[in-house]
Amino acid sequence: MSFALPSVKVKPEIPDHFGFKEGSFGVQDVMTNGLASARPCTDSAHPLAVSEMNYRKNVDKMNLALLRNTQGLHAPLRIAMEQRSARKIGRLPFLPSSNIMLDTLTGRDLEIGPEDIFNTAEFMEVSGQPHAVVERSLGLL
Structure with a gap:
C-alpha cells in the first residue's frame, strides 16, 4: 500500500551513459576521435x-x-x-556574506569543510569600491 505518498528513499540522478568512446584497448582512439579537451574528461570521471x-x-x-x-x-x-x-537576507553588495543564518538552518554551521578554510574574505579576488557597487546595484550607474 502506498497511500499516494512520495517515497522516503531518494533516488540519485545518475546518467546511464557517460559518453566515452572506447577503442580496442579500452581507451579513446586518438587517431579517430582526436585529442580530447580536459573539461569533458573531468566532468564525469566516476x-x-x-x-x-x-x-x-x-x-x-x-x-x-x-x-x-x-x-x-x-x-x-x-x-x-x-x-x-x-x-x-544579505549584506550590502560590496560586503561578503557569510550566510550564517542559512548554515544554521541547514546544520552546516557544525561542519568544517574546505570552503571554511580557503574561502575567507582575505583571499577574495574581486573587491570593488563600495559607492560604485551600491550605485550599480540601485541602477544609478
Missing part, C-alpha cells in the same frame, strides 16, 4: 562523483520527504520558507 556533487541536495530532499510523511505538508513548507528567506 559515477560516485555525480552522487557526491548532489549529496547535499539528495539529503535535503530525503529529509523533506520524511517530514512530509511523518508530520504532514506544513513542515517541509515551513522549512523551505525559512530557508528561502534566509537566502534573500
